[in-house]
Each structure stands twice: as C-alpha cells, then as structure tokens.
Amino acid sequence: MLARLVYKRLSKEEKNLLYQKWDIGLGSRRRRLQLVNRLWSDANDKNHVMESAAIVGKLIRFSEQGQALKEMFGLIFTPPRTRRRSLGWKRSMASLL
Numbered sequence: 001m002l003a004r005l006v007y008k009r010l011s012k013e014e015k016n017l018l019y020q021k022w023d024i025g026l027g028s029r030r031r032r033l034q035l036v037n038r039l040w041s042d043a044n045d046k047n048h049v050m051e052s053a054a055i056v057g058k059l060i061r062f063s064e065q066g067q068a069l070k071e072m073f074g075l076i077f078t079p080p081r082t083r084r085r086s087l088g089w090k091r092s093m094a095s096l097l
Helices: 002-009 012-021 031-039 046-059 067-072 088-096
Strands: none
Touching: 002 031, 002 046, 012 031, 031 046
16 A cells, blocks of 8 residues: 555655665666565664654645544454434424324
8 A cells, every 4th residue: 555655645856765765776667566665664663763753744634634543553443433313304294182
C-alpha cells in the first residue's frame, strides 16, 4: 500500500531525493518497494524512526486522516453505527387505539 502511495503522492523530484537519501540506486528496479522495506528496518536508531515516520505521515496525509488511519492499523474494534429506526409510529398507533 505504501509503495503505491509513493507513486501517487510524490513528485518525480521528491521520489528521486528520497531514493538518494535512502541509498537506493536511481536505475534499480522496484525502487518504491526498496524504499518501503527500508523505512522501518532499524527500530533502534531514533533518527531512522523519525525519518520513517515523517515519510509515512506525508504519504498517508497524516494531518488529514482520522478514521482511515485507525482502520488501516486495525484500531477500530466496534462495528460502524447503524441508523436506528424511529419508533414514533408505535406511539401514534397506541394513541389511535
């Protein structure tokens, strides 16, 4: 999913800068997948984690996310609310009887 977002959301210049920053050859194959695989490869290095988080945040448009971010990571445990039907007709029927 992130590899597809790299293609959709980043300009060619931004992609090339990221590939150079993450030591991915500009002529290599599957550059997007290589980038995504390297994002969280070193969880012990704080700088690496911060850069990875910044890239992922930019790709998923973190500031514009809400429900979608929670759904992506499976944090929604309750089903969506269903619309309740009005029971007003029962009251009106009772008044007629």
